[in-house]
Amino acid sequence: MSKKKQFEIVTIFPETVAPYIEASILGRAQKDNLIQIQAHDLRNWTQDKHRTVDDTPYGGGAGMVMKVEPFDKAVEDLRGKGTTRVIVTSASGKTFTQEDAKRLSEYDQLIFLCGRYEGIDHRVQEHIADEALSIGNYVLTGGELPALVMTDAIARLVPGVIEAESLEQESHDQQGYLEYPQYTKPSTYKDWEVPEVLLSGDHKKIHDWRTEQSERND
Ligand code: SAM
Numbered sequence: 652m653s654k655k656k657q658f659e660i661v662t663i664f665p666e667t668v669a670p671y672i673e674a675s676i677l678g679r680a681q682k683d684n685l686i687q688i689q690a691h692d693l694r695n696w697t698q699d700k701h702r703t704v705d706d707t708p709y710g711g712g713a714g715m716v717m718k719v720e721p722f723d724k725a726v727e728d729l730r731g732k733g734t735t736r737v738i739v740t741s742a743s744g745k746t747f748t749q750e751d752a753k754r755l756s757e758y759d760q761l762i763f764l765c766g767r768y769e770g771i772d773h774r775v776q777e778h779i780a781d782e783a784l785s786i787g788n789y790v791l792t793g794g795e796l797p798a799l800v801m802t803d804a805i806a807r808l809v810p811g812v813i814e815a816e817s818l819e820q821e822s823h824d825q826q827g828y829l830e831y832p833q834y835t836k837p838s839t840y841k842d843w844e845v846p847e848v849l850l851s852g853d854h855k856k857i858h859d860w861r862t863e864q865s866e867r868n869d
Contacts, residue, residue, distance in 0.1 A: 654733065654759055656809050658688040660798045661725045662765040663704055665690035667795045677803065680812040688802060693717075693765075696724035705768055714769035722764050722775045733759030737780045738801070740765055740794030744783030747797075749823035751784065752804040763801065765794030820861075831864035 660668050668690035672678055680686045694702040698720075705715035726737055736758045745751075755761060764771065764780060776783045786797040807813050822829040834845040848860045 655684050656686045656756070656758075656806070657731060657760040658686065658802045658806065659729045659760065659762045660688070660690045660765065660795070660802070661693050661722065661729070661762065662690060662793070662795050662798070663693050663767055664765075664793065664795055665692045668799065671799055675803070676813060677806050680806060680809070683811070685811050686806050686809055688806070691725060691729065693721050693725060696721040696728070708769065712769075716769050717766055717771040717775075719772040719774045719779075722771065723779055726762055726764075726779055729760075729762055731760045735760040735762060736782070737762045737764065738798075739763075739771060739776050739780035739783045740785075740797040741770070741776065741783040742785050742788075742790045744785040746788070747784045747786050747801055747804075749804070752801070752808060755801070756805045756808040761802075761805065763794070763798035765798050767793045820865075828865040831861040 662668070668688070672681065672688050677686065677688060681688060693704050697703055703718070704721050705717050708714070708716045730737075734757075736755060738755075738761060740763060764775060784797070784801065786800050791797065808818065820830060832846075834849060838845045838850055846860070848856050851857070
């Protein structure tokens with residue numbers, strides 16, 4: 652049996668992670684031992700009695716910046732024996748895509764570092780993380796949602812997490828197609844009709860229609 656894929660989410664709000672995971676298909680995948688998603692409290696890697704994770708920025712300016720040392724120690728402790736990729740969540744990082752999800756799904760372990768406040772001491776990106784990823788051109792209050800978004804997109808590509816067939820014709824596949832529109836029963840709701848071709852039973856016509864729709868979305 653292949654090793655289960657590990658996702659480590661390092662955050663000062665570890666309690667935000669489990670509710671989403673447990674309520675989703677990823678919870679089942681964890682129970683089936685296909686993946687393991689763990690949230691870790693960054694404060695476990697602080698040394699002082701106040702468990703300080705932030706400090707004022709060098710050069711002045713508003714707000715607080717997260718310190719390098721707790722992240723460094725966390726990664727040191729969490730890094731496993733197999734292949735690991737360390738990702739720092741950052742609004743100014745490269746935008747995460749489906750291609751990144753596929754690429755990252757090849758690693759045995761992913762460690763996500765979540766910022767808060769004004770962000771993280773840049774040395775984390777320079778010396779600890781392998782890459783900095785953003786989930787879009789907007790600024791969130793923390794890296795937990797980005798880490799969860801990326802974990803979700805990557806974990807569903809792990810064999811067995813969802814039906815292989817569902818992954819075959821999805822949006823953002825290798826050819827860059829988007830998925831064709833999907834419909835289910837009833838065929839008429841109010842006066843909103845399902846496209847007739849889908850009710851025809853003619854598989855060739857249905858296939859052609861879907862291909863055309865995917866290309867139109869391209
Ligand atoms: N001062 C930073 C800037 O202007 O880019 C924003 C810091 S943000 C308030 C705090 C943390 O949220 C960041 O360190 C990062 O971990 C996370 N974050 C916010 N927006 C993000 C995004 N679009 N993608 C990934 N992470 C994000």
